[in-house]
Amino acid sequence: MKNKCLILIAGISLILNIGCEKKTTINTASNPVSTSGTEIKMDGELPSKESIPKLFDEMDFQQATQCYLWALPIVGFAKWQYQHYKTFGASSNDLVLYNSYADRLGILTANATTPYILTFIDLGVNGPTVIEMPAGRTAGGLADFWQREQATIGEMGPDKGKGGKYVLVPPTIKDFKAPGYFIVPCNTVNMFFGFRTLDPDPKVTEMLLKQVKIYPYAQRTNPTPTKVVSPPAGKKWLGIPPTGIAYWERLHAILQNEPVEERDRFFMAWLRNLGIEKGKPFAPDERQKKILIAAAEKGQQMAMANSFEKRFADVKHWPDKHWDYVLIMKNASQHADNYDEFFERASYFYEAVTYSQAMMSKTPNVGQAYLGSYYDNEGNWLDGAKNYTLNVPANPPAVNFWSITVYDSATRCLIDNPQQNADLSSRKDLIKNADGSVDLYFGPKAPAGKEKNWVQTLPGKHWFTYMRFYGPTTAYFDKSWKMDDIKEVK
Template sequence: MKNKCLVILAVSTLMLNIGCEKKTVENTASTSVSPSGTEVKMEGELPSKESIPALFDEMDFQQATQCYLWGLPIVAFAEWQQQHYKVFNASSNDLVLYNSYHDRLGILTANATTPYIMTFIDLAANGPTVIEMPAGHTAGGLADFWQREQAVIGEMGPDKGKGGKYILVPPTMKDFKPAGYFIVPCTTVNMFFGFRALDPDPKVTETLLKQVKIYPYDKRANPTPTKVISPPAGKNWYGIQPTGIKYWERLHAILQNEPVEDRDRFFMAWLRNLGIEKGKAFAPDERQKKILIAAADKGQQMAMANSFNKRFADVKHWPDKKWDYVMIIKDPSQHADNYDEFFERTSYFYEAVTYSKAMITKIPNVGQAYLGSYYDNAGNWLDGSKNYTLNIPANPPAVNFWSITVYDSATRCLIDNPQQNADLSSRKDLVKNADGSIDLYFGPKAPAGKEKNWVQTLPGKHWFTYMRFYGPTAAYFDKSWKMDDIKEVK
């Protein structure tokens, strides 16, 4: 009994001491600093009243940076769509042909080797929309505005390259299934359609283009002819995410038209605190505007780190080399076990547009494979003022062709150099070594006698590159063919 009393007394004394210590803490003012530098004056364990506004600013800023990352794919497509409509004067039912080097300068990480044919289709304006695809050697597909593949068209699609009629069904008309069409239930109101003619003969591309038709289903009896439009000559444009407050203006505008998915409801809640809400005009006050501009700047820096220095597992094709898999999203749905691929999606769609299963093929001799390099062999950013070389060993693992393309790190678009060339490929007349390998060169000036194997870079600008294999062979997948890193020439 005596021991029991002693225990009770000891516990009571301990609780009393804790209570005293707690009371002392409550009456002690202190200051804490957040990782982003916000100072918060504390009154005991509570923030002072005068610090509350700073905490809300901090909360809104942090959430805005994540909303920036979240919005990258839809903002890229929305901005590019506006270029089609406002700069090119193309409609939902027209095709835009990106054929020349200048045509493709405004596209995120475009291939400089083959022409693109693309359009953006507004189902709110059109209703159900028909795409008539002719037979031919083509690769293409449909994507929603979150850049999720909705259908493959062409040789790897249900038409098997023999042609056919596809119908795009708006999200509000899921039961609309007319006979005689390949049905494409769409998850967004705005849709992207693009394809490439894989035959190198430009006359074949021209013939194919004349046979593609796009028109509203309710105009099928007498459709308006589909026009083929080219970007305006000599006029610079960019179909990339804008910066600053314009990023949020574009995000607000496209969100007005698109359904909100369950996965995105928290982001929509965050955006409400920043003046972005469905059904309401975008009119941020000065506090919100300041936060949004700062968050777009910080968010872009995060996106650069997330894209150019990928921190994902098994991202290197060869573990001891600096060649990353560009396609790190495991499935076009962007779903993984127990989570959605937020950071993978952010990484890819900051630096690129469009995604397809054909781009992540595991079957030899079909589809494509993409590797990206952002560093030289010493681990330094690729610098436009320096000279580099890259050796391509003999017999690159590509059934169709391979190409390596240089991009401006700031725009993620083809490098706009005086040479007006950004790529070297097996379709060009490159000088080969005696062993069948090829030495490529990158720098402000061509090494003497190496002009054919050279891409001009720009001093004061960083760059990165994609290596593409069209029809990657078994030697790519089993890694028996191996490429070295890009090396600076001192």
């Protein structure tokens, strides 16, 4: 008669009793590892029949957590697109202008210093689509729905700021010809387009914005005028990945319209076991629904750890400080040698949206550089109930300007404080010290006389911050300019 043995899945030890002749304990970690707690009874060397469903549940759950991380970039864009279409009333051919602080509150880690002009274009509805850019100082780009940069538009693009017509071609159409147009073959059916004007004069921005046109190529002889839409005043909205079952509903909906790439076929196989499949309705049974909801919660916890406690090599700008590189992918394609940057991609797109090579500048005085801090100098999460200070030494390494912005850790959006301000920058009238440095303050109440240098935080909420350098100089790259950590004022 065979003896039944016990195995604890994903635990710190595994007890085997094969043939029940010898008991062996294998230590798999020096420290306890979190586990699902699923206990599996063994029938000799095989799982017992009553344990098989538990193993399948565990397998589906583990795969669902990884599908959550894999899908972050496409779900993030899909949710934001949904807000454009359903909440703002914008169409595929309209532009959305995010001008005020309130306009930008729903965007993942938005910049609080400059306006955004954005749209999501559905090539499935439009077919090939034209973006007509005027001559002028603009900087823009196109990204597919996996948030990979597809093209640069404006001064850094093929039109060189002289204006031109671009035509976006869906992945279903090959060898598209359109003389006189800049052709952009697209990886996905849905596309993101955003740009900003480089002239500080708001009247110039308004003039250039009115000249941008988006329309189906088939309607090029008589296009419908492009509208400029703003987020509805006074209406709260979030363009971030949803939670719970809504995450999977949004993923299922966007996958119906997009091609499956070779790199993603295994993930699509995992999703089939969870009731998510191309060409079929989203109708998970109760078992699958329970797993999906639990996996969305666990997946988000994994995403938080992966973003806020980055375990990638050389992620610190200064090895002895708590300032991480925010952009850790090697390039916009998300490819590295011999692998795709799965965890790097999940880290960035959990806390941010959009990515371009210009954001990863390696050339002094060009592009931008981003550093993120999630801890104080003692390694504790930044707490909205506490008071902190940060000293920015003299001569920050930025040709254009620098800014530091505070985000809500739960939403990863601009902090929605009564002050209605999340950023401090060299463009603002800050109080400077005699040596040229600047002391910044973060906390529920402003220190007396330092209101200009203060961002209000919210008790009961954690926060993190990005330090942006626009036109980072040699002193940034050689690290000869060094900034301290954020310190709690006790």
